[in-house]
Amino acid sequence: MDYSKPSRPEPRYVSDAVTVAAKILVVGHFAVGKTTFIGSLSEIAPLRTEERMTQAAAHVDDLRGAPDKVTTTVALDFGRLTLSDDVVLYLFGTPGQQRFIQLWEDMARGALGALILVDPVRLAESFPVIELVEKYGLEYSIAVNSFTPDERYDEAEIREALDLLPDTPVSYCDARSRESSGQALITLVRHLLTRTA
Ligand SMILES: Nc1nc2c(ncn2[C@@H]2O[C@H](COP(=O)(O)OP(=O)(O)O)[C@@H](O)[C@H]2O)c(=O)[nH]1
Numbered sequence: 472m473d474y475s476k477p478s479r480p481e482p483r484y485v486s487d488a489v490t491v492a493a494k495i496l497v498v499g500h501f502a503v504g505k506t507t508f509i510g511s512l513s514e515i516a517p518l519r520t521e522e523r524m525t526q527a528a529a530h531v532d533d534l535r536g537a538p539d540k541v542t543t544t545v546a547l548d549f550g551r552l553t554l555s556d557d558v559v560l561y562l563f564g565t566p567g568q569q570r571f572i573q574l575w576e577d578m579a580r581g582a583l584g585a586l587i588l589v590d591p592v593r594l595a596e597s598f599p600v601i602e603l604v605e606k607y608g609l610e611y612s613i614a615v616n617s618f619t620p621d622e623r624y625d626e627a628e629i630r631e632a633l634d635l636l637p638d639t640p641v642s643y644c645d646a647r648s649r650e651s652s653g654q655a656l657i658t659l660v661r662h663l664l665t666r667t668a
């Protein structure tokens with residue numbers, strides 16, 4: 472038994488009590504932590520479609536800020552999280568690279584909303600992602616993935632840089648932590664509930 476990992480339920484099938492299933496997109500630019508985030512939260516072994524990056528991708532995917540990254544998601548990440556007795560979330564991680572734009576069309580269909588992961592030191596890379604989410608009319612919240620937890624990035628500055636509406640929630644998370652990622656997701660779900668109520 473590996474006690475270093477937080478214990479989590481690993482039911483293979485969704486409980487019969489589940490009456491609400493919601494599709495949530497987890498989006499963000501390259502290397503912002505999408506695969507890590509879904510991996511932390513999913514109660515089923517997350518489906519990943521990672522491929523080793525080739526030299527050819529070095530020109531396309533900007534490795535600044537993630538020099539150790541050796542794989543990249545070529546299609547999507549998929550995970551599942553039972554939120555309460557009757558609510559289950561399906562998490563779809565969508566690659567942020569511009570060349571995957573066609574995927575968004577399919578991914579956005581039927582989605583309740585999107586969690587946009589941002590890296591506070593690479594905010595400009597999030598502009599095209601936010602644009603896409605808005606283009607598909609998805610409600611969203613922002614999760615600032617803190618790669619350097621000791622450094623506190625000012626929420627007001629992030630809001631201004633990303634030109635967010637006052638009611639767009641901003642939370643801080645560490646995508647490697649189930650607890651922290653869960654809080655960011657709950658912030659999004661609360662926001663979605665106020666919008667659909
Ligand atoms: N320090 C730190 N590293 C992280 C965090 N989230 C992701 N990483 C690392 O950043 C790299 C990119 O993450 P990944 O999930 O593959 O990004 P993706 O391209 O958005 O799917 C990986 O090496 C992760 O282990 C975090 O919150 N803190």
Ligand SMILES: [Mg+2]
Pocket residue numbers: 505506507543544548
């Ligand atoms: Mg990925």
